Amino acid sequence: MFANIVRASLRSSLSASLRSTTLNTGAFRFVSNVSKDDVFARSIAVLKTFELKNINDEITSSTQFTKDLGMDSLDYNDALVALEEEFDVVFDDAVANEITTVGEAVDYISKNIMPEEDILDKEIR
Amino acid sequence: MTTSPQAVRSLYRSMLREARGFTNYNFRNYFIRxxxxxxxxxxxxxxxxxxxxxxEAKNDLKILHRQNVISNMYDFDKLVVEKV
Known part of the structure; x- marks a missing residue:
């Protein structure tokens, strides 16, 4: 009897995983439905946790980490890692060394971000 | 042996990433600091x-990675200062 239950649950989980792979064929990656504005707003919230030079100035996508926010290279790499944690992405080394503005970071994040977990769950189910 | 600023920044990011990976508040904040x-x-x-x-930092990164894995095998209670 238990064997039957195990077999049935195995079958259902297997078919669920099969279904999720078929969902992804062609795309190879879940398409994010987090908008760029969301990413931008959340990025700013993360950046505000750091000590910034011009804390009252509005942060726009052309704001430069070093020039406008008064960060040195350690500070802004620190900020990049904080952003990685917030959005669950990892900046490629080559990309991270090139990023100078908030907009570039946001662009990279919105390209590479995974959808939020509950959405992901729903798709798999 | 490369000491280029890019390599050092990349090392810095890797270390911070590992440090942020600790689930235990005290370890996490200590290693980030x-x-x-x-x-x-x-x-x-x-x-x-x-x-x-x-x-030295490269060595520390290895230690950090190893301790991160080991530490996260254990469950720690949240501290009062943490968001649940």
Missing amino acids: RTRDSFRENANLKGEDAIKAIN
Whole structure:
């Protein structure tokens, strides 16, 4: 009897995983439905946790980490890692060394971000 | 042996990533603080000293990674200062 239950649950989980792979064929990656504005707003919230030079100035996508926010290279790499944690992405080394503005970071994040977990769950189910 | 700023920044990011991976509040904050402080302290080193510091940091990164994995095998209660 238990064997039957195990077999049935195995079958259902297997078919669920099969279904999720078929969902992804062609795309190879879940398409994010987090908008760029969301990413931008959340990025700013993360950046505000750091000590910034011009804390009252509005942060726009052309704001430069070093020039406008008064960060040195350690500070802004620190900020990049904080952003990685917030959005669950990892900046490629080559990309991270090139990023100078908030907009570039946001662009990279919105390209590479995974959808939020509950959405992901729903798709798999 | 490369001491290019890019390589050092990449090392710094890797160490912070590992440090942030600790689930335990005290470990996490200690390692983030220690990484930041040590890089800042060594920021103006040149030549041999810089290479020595970078090698030390690379070693620390390995230790950090190993301890991260080990530490996260255990469950710790949240501290009162943490968001649940």
